[in-house]
Amino acid sequence: MSGIFNLLLLQNTLRTATPVVLCALGCLMTERAGFMNIGVEGMMLMGAFFAVLGSYLYGSWVMGLVFAIVLGVLLGLFYYVFSITFKSDEFVIGVALNILAGGLTVFLLRTLFGVKGSFSDPGIVPLPTLHFTWLEQIPVLGTLVSGNTLLVYISWLLVFLCWLLLYKTPLGFHLRASGEAPEALRASGVNPDRMKMLASVLCGILASLSGAHLSLGYLTMFSENMSASRGFVAVACVIFGGGNPPRVFLAALLFGFIDALGIRLQRYIPSDITSMAPYVVTVVMMVVVVLMKRRKKKIRQGEER
Amino acid sequence: MADSSPIVRFDHVSVRYPGALANDDVSLAIRRGEAFALVGENGAGKTTLMNVLYGLTRPTLGTVTIKGEAISARHDPMRAMAMGVGMVHQHFKLVPSFTVAQNIALGSEPVKNLVFYDHKKINSEVLALGKRFGLPVNPDDIVDDLSVGLQQRVEILKALHRGADILVLDEPTAVLSPGESDELFEVLRGIVLKQGMTVILITHKLHEVMQFSDRVGVMKQGRLEGIVNTAETDEHKLAAMMVGREVLFDELRTGRPTDREVLQLKDLRAQDDRGLPAVKGIDLTVHAGEIVGVCGVEGNGQTELTECIMGMRPQTGGEVYLSGQNISRLSPRQIRARGVSYIPADRMRTGLSAEATVMENLLVGKQRQKEFSRFGIQFRKRRANAYARELSEVFDIRAGGIDIPMKSLSGGNMQKAVIAREFSFDTPVLIINQPTRGVDIGAIEFIHEKILQKRAAGCAILLVSADLDELFRLSDRLVTLFEGQLTGQFQNGAIGKQEISYYMTGGRQEVQA
């Protein structure tokens, strides 16, 4: 058992959860602003590709991140213009974005790099791994916290910053109001559409960065469809977490845990089953959350009678 | 009291929307420090005019001057507030999950350390403001948990916090009880007199106008019919200006109810959407050929009551009987089959499908009848279309055809469609909730006639309305509903509108035998 449940498992959990965390934070922003973005899957995929592109072309992971961030801004604006300004169905735009991402990345893979399936090259510079030597003294926590790549730490910071933004700053209030009561916000002189645009751009950036973590984080490559439905899992996490950053973070960690566990168990259980597990667990979790909410409501009603 | 220089001036303001002229060449001057009432029927253009003042709507023609300064082409709520205009809307513009302080500060939040919300500062500001104007509130209360009256208070404080000295209130008493309304007017009077501010009141309730204002402007179909000093007019004259004819005092048209008890409610109980008790034990009987009118301020359990009877809301106690049959825990489908039809208060949400065509909306409920469905499989479109056209004619539904989406009809025609459908089931029991809300006066007459026809045909009708005039016009018996309980039962003619208000607000309670 100790072969499976050890520190390495927890480390893998953190690393596998990170793209979901980043993406979920982005989804959280748009969800709070009143619109759900299922196109994050496509945004993640495109972010992964463009991060590799930037890193490869300029031989620098910084450029990789820059490419991803710029892409994220553009995607966020694009999604905003179509969903809000042109009032399209968010679902349709999201799905179309995913299709576009799939098509575009494969097209560029073949046209720019001339390969099929995946692109891996020593010219791609991965994200740096950060070691905190002073932390490594601490027995368990030390090895966990130190030695992860950049975006993992940024993702933790962002969870905190998102929480701070939404609950402690006027800008965050405006963002929440733009989703919950846009007319109230408008009558107060703040344009809710501008808030939604901000949320969309933040979502684009975060989803794109989550892709960058996938392709430049530990693996240093881009492969077709490497997002593997993680964007949708992120959406599910936002639903579990009720739009609350710390809770969403925990949900994403849970997913990471199941995923990492699955990889560990591949020695004993067929790989297809272990790959399937996180998705099934996520669905079960969604059902459990709904059931728990119902029970809570019934108890509260029973008490009031 | 009021000084003669105008604080707000409208010069030949027109607001045109595609297909409608909401304001037609309105010129109006409001004096500093006065209490001005703007009256008119639904759709007369009062709210539109004030929206222009507040920057929510742009005028097609004309200019508006506030304190001598003309509004710019880019006028918006921010600028209006900067110029001193504060608006309290009919539908509150509050964020339910935020605190009172957060709502009051929305858009102008105090910050500390450049970025963070200064919770302490705004709280103390709110408390001070509440004290100054006589509108005390607790800054940390969550708005969603507050009563409607308190929520309105927050709305008002919001305007005052921004430094408004021109306060516009849009139908403020629509959701208040008469007691709360009186309180509100007292506070407003204090604001006008003591603090020297100007108050503009939009309303269609004439007694409020007489009670509160210095001058009245009457609007009708987008035009300003005239301005009079309140002291020199009365409700009759105002009503005549508003509508062009006297509609206030109609003759009572009671019917002849039979003894047959058709609908019986015994100790009926239900909860609202939040799980709090909304209907707290109601006993009521409706006879064939009788209209029982339920009087009550909105939010006292009316909608929960009607939904409960119809099976759209679970009962938490009590029974409902239909001609002796217990229909208490049945679904709407089953209840309809047993002879009940329902006109809901919210036609857009519940009574219609906006996207479906007129024909489809009219046929719902009948689609499985043999006439419209062959073997329950094929839908007989041609017959359905013919039926829809017939029904449209009988009920005077003005639409460009029966195959256009319902949402392209006017409010009045949509309501007529709901009524057409529900009435055409020819059920012995009709539950009607707000039959003429948002409907123009011509259609109101028509709908009332149809309801009376149903009564004459022997239906048992439960009529819920926020409009006392309507209830007094149509009902045989009146019951008052307050906080989920019946506080009184009267024969129409045995009680006046003023007195019944006391029962509607729990001020008085009839001792039930």
Next chain:
Amino acid sequence: MRKWRLPAALRTLIAIKPKQKLTAQYLLSLLIAVTLAFLVGAGIMLLCGYDPLICYAALFKGALGKPRAIGNTLAKTATLCLTGLAMSVAAKSGIFNVGGEGQLYFGGIAAAVVGARMAGAPDWIIIGCALLAALLAGGAYAWVPGILKVKLKVDEVVTTILLNSAAIYFCAYLANGPLKTTERGISSGTDSVAASFSPLIKLSNLNGSVFVAIIATLLIWYLMTRSTTGFEMKITGTNRRFADYGGIRADRLMMVGMVLSGMLCGLVGMIEVFGIHKRFITNLSNEYYFDGMLVAMIMRYQPMGVILMSFFFAVLNIGGSAMELSAGISSEVILIVQSVIIFFMAAQGGIRQSLHAYTVKRRVRRAHAREVRT
């Protein structure tokens, strides 16, 4: 000063009229969308150094040039039509089935297993039983997220997407594990089936299954446009609360829509197995359901529109692969073209509104200016 008026077609386009099904306005927008998309595609081709005219010519030739190509295009049309209708029948009832891929896989594997085990029976019985098995499997797998939505209000978009992955992995597990074939030379997949659809056009994918597809299409079209149940489904889809209030069994109808959707997907899986591969393989479908979903979304879930558009998209699909072979440009550019069509069609209402608002403003400004002058 001469009044400049917008060209009539553009004026019709931006005149805001109440939306009815597939109006002339909508179809005009569609035409513009397709043209725009082709232009974008041409732009990409130019950027990559290809000649758009050659590429597009190759596309159309590759789809409709030879009988073999036509056969493939028709076969693809059938697939798209079925998956498009699958999405539509559920969406019209108010429930979004994004899990068609998974239902397709389960249908395929169920049909493959039944087909393989029934060696010896007459062909039509084998096909019939396999068909039933596929319908049951697909329907059952759609039933689960459906019931979760209807009874517990669990969002079906997210659950169905997640269940897709689950299904694909699970079927892969079965095909590589317990149900793996023992036939020689096959590295993965189940046993081959004992019967199959005979090809209609030599060397193409068009086979007898197209008749099954046609029957299924007709049935669904009838259900959605002519039947009483279809009427009730439409009402349920447009306003659930209204349906409940009006006595329509909304829950049941949503489930019917969902299960039918799953069955159609299962059918497609069976067709892939029996028509083409003769066994279940781990990559049975290459996003067939998503392609069908696109068609359904563009045509607003109207059956007639879906049927017609699936032909067009089939041309794009088959033509795209052929284009890659003959002109050299990666076929994914077609996916990009398709997504442009979707973006434009999804936004066309809003774009029209913005254009309309702009022309109204212009008219108002001109009227104002005229007034000021007089």
